[in-house]
Every structure is written in C-alpha cells, then in structure tokens.
Amino acid sequence: KVYSDYFFDEPVFDLHDGGYVPLSLPDVPEKPLTIPAVLQPDRVEGNDVWYTVTARAGETQILPGVKTKTWGYNADLLGTTIVLKDGVHYHVHIENQLPEVTTLHWHGLNVPGPITDGGPHAPVYPGKSRDIDFTLDQPAQTDWIHPHPCPNTARQVWNGLAAAVVVQDEIESQLPFPRNYGVDDIPVILQDRTYHENQLDYEADYDVDGTLGKYPLVNGTINGVFQVTTQRVRLRILNGADRREFRLHFGDQHQFTQIGSDGGILPAPVHLTKLMLTAAERAEVIVDFGEYKPGDRVQLFSDDVPLMTFEIGTFAPDDTVLPEHLVDIADWQPTSGLAIEKTVMSGMDDEVRLDGKLFDMQRIDRxxxxxxxxxxxxxxxxxxxxxxIHPFHMHGCHFLVLSRNGQAPYPNEHGFKDVVGVNAGETVKIRVLFDVPGVFMYHCHILEHEDTGMMAQIEAYDPDHPQTYHLLSMDEM
Ligand code: C2O
Ligand code: CU
Ligand code: CU
Structure with a gap:
C-alpha cells in the first residue's frame, strides 16, 4: 500500500494562519547542498569518547552578495553532525563563545535531566564552558541538538544553532539501509528564514504564534543540489524550523519509504508520496532513484515550493528489498492502578498555556x-x-502513540516518538515510560510558544534513590 495523504487535518495546516508567510524560492543560482561534516572526537579510550561542542558566531554565504552573520555548533551555521553509538560513554565539553547565555539540549537523547539533558537549568554563560557525560542507552535514531535557554530558544535557533545527531546501534546496522554518510545517507535539515539586506533580524520577523521565514533552507542551503551517486539514498529529515510545518513530496509524486521516526526505526516500512512533519519531528526515508536516468532532476517540495534538487548521476543497480518487518517495538503494558495523565495545550498567540499555566522554572508540575x-x-x-496544530514534545523519554481522538494513529506513527503533532480539537493518547531520572521539560515545540511559556516540568524519580534538584529561576539564566 502506498499512502498519498498528509494524514493531519487540513483545516489547521499553518497556511490557514492569519500570519502565514508563504515560502518562495528566491531567484538565486543553484549550489551544491551543504552536507555538514561529522564531528571528530578529541579523544577515544576504550568505551569512552570525548567531544567538544562550541556554540559560536560565524558568517555564511547564503544569498549572493554580503555574507550572513550566523551561529553554529563547531561551524558557521547549524553544526557538525554528531554520530553516537548505543552503549558508549560520552564526555562532552560544551563551550559558549556567543555573547549571551545558551544551553545545549540533546533533543531525543534519553539522558538525565535537568543538567545533562541541557534544558534551561544548564546554562553555559558567555565565554564559559560546561562538562557533561552520559552513557548512551537507546536504539538507533536521528536526533538533534539545539539551544534551550528560557526564553530565548526561538531566537537562538533562528540565528542558526541546530545540528543533527545520528545514533547507531547493533540492530539498525544489520538492516539493509544505506549508511554511508554524505554519500547515500544525508541529513536534511528543513528551515525557513527571511533576510534583510542578507542579514537575519529575528525581532523584525517575530511572530508570537511562531516565526516563519520566506525562503526554504536545507542544511542552510537555499536552492541546493544533491548529486545522486547511488540508487538508494537515505534522508534523515528534521523539521528544524521555529514553527513551519513541512508538507513534503517530490515534484513528480515519486514514491518513497519511511523507515524511521523520532525515536528510532519503524516496525515496518511505510510507503508514501507525501509526508508532513511538524516542528522538531524527524523522519528517515529511503528514496529509490532506480527509475531515473543520468541527468534527470527531481525536486523535493513543501506544498508548491521546491526546497532542493536531486540530480541523478550514474550508479550501480541496487535490487535490495527491504524486509517487511524492520524492528521489534517493545510491548509496553500500562502499570496497573495508575490514572491517565491528562495534559492540555490551549490558546494561540500570547494566550498559549499548558494545563492553564505558564512555565515556571521552579515548579515541578508532575x-x-x-x-x-x-x-x-x-x-x-x-x-x-x-x-x-501544537507539536507536543517530551524530554528524557520516548513514547508510543496509541490513538488520535480514539482512532488509530497515523500509519507512520507506529514507532517510538518524542514529538507528536496534535490537531486542533484533538486528544492524542500516548504511552510513556521514563528510564532515566531527572526533571524534564515537556512543551509545545513551536519555539515561540515554548518561549512564551507553553512548557512544564516533570520529575522522573526512583523512590529508592530520591534526589533533590536545585532548580534555577529565570533571573539566573
Ligand atoms: Cu527540542 Cu525542549 O526541545
Ligand atoms: Cu527536547
Ligand atoms: Cu503551540
């Protein structure tokens, strides 16, 4: 079966919003799609690996003419891709060379909160550093890092801070997937920005309901072209926008196969011609270019705007058939005797609330x-x-989507997730398990909603090892 549906409710797509900024491709020459370099370790010793991640300012040639001032992690814009392996003990030295406080949040990593996880309680002050370490214990997936200082997450991401994290494990590495980074396995980081004489101006473009930009960027490239040199290419797609929903399809409605979502590989491949991602969601897809001939060009669109081009080269035939079953998904049964946790996202604009409240860094909500x-x-x-649509995100865990208003979840929601787009008027039932302790955020991932305060905190605790947390206040940020 091939799905040709975005699944979400059309009447609440972001393009119906009063402040919607339509995407358009500026009249600029094509250029090669930027593929972020892979971050190299400072040191490796047995099962221990050391990295340095530096948040810094730089300059990037985005449009013709003067370069754009941008921020990035170990890079001028976005950041180097971090490849992590399940079971390895990582030590990360985080440096802040920016003129303001930031944090380094590992979106999708199940690591302890609220410090290691890098939410607002883990500030790295300008010119300072912080060291964290964790042993990774989770399946292969595509995650990302981004800043999380309260209430400046949206602006810092807008300025460029975001990078892909690739988690590998023993199970995924046995599956017949492309995994040659930069050749047949590439990050596709989707964002949108507006430029003012080639510069970003977050205040000028700010929208309390989520800032939208005019131009689409893929990995920080406008009008990028990727040279296809293998029949199958794996795209690790991340919606890294502050607010925009991406409704993806190829110009010729070419079919592709989704193999993964936020929390790992799906139990079975899902064949699609359309894919919608709300803010912070990820999808791993495999595109088979076997029916094209050298010189053909295929464009990836969102709605009716091309985002990037795939230019077909010559490649050896590849007749790999994906198995119908990819991975086992743990069969979590709800712990008996526990009530359903209910959480409510309400409002729009500056009226947005989570459970009727605004975020308070010193309040543990549940x-x-x-x-x-x-x-x-x-x-x-x-x-x-x-x-x-409010995309609901939880730190420190992954969840299963059980139902949407009592109906089955979407066909590509049968794996673990950490973000789920909730339609207007909808109740999404999810099944949640924490296996690392800490105080964790849960929030709407429209970054301006998060910064306004559509966010709360949950403590995941071990009754045998109670912990006390020193929770910072906003003034200490
Ligand atoms: Cu992408 Cu609170 O995170
Ligand atoms: Cu997160
Ligand atoms: Cu929201």
Missing part, C-alpha cells in the same frame, strides 16, 4: 516513577476552525 508505563492524554483545545 512526577512519574521510573519504570512505570503511564498513558497520557494530550489535548489541543483549539477550535478546528481557525485553530492550529
């Missing part, structure tokens, strides 16, 4: 015991008419 499997109902109370 607790969940480590190892408990708890069902949550996540409700978006917006009206279907004139409302919007």
């Amino acid at each position: 607790k969940q015991k480590l190892g408990d499997v708890v069902d949550w109902e996540v409700t978006n109370t917006n009206e279907m008419d004139g409302g919007m």
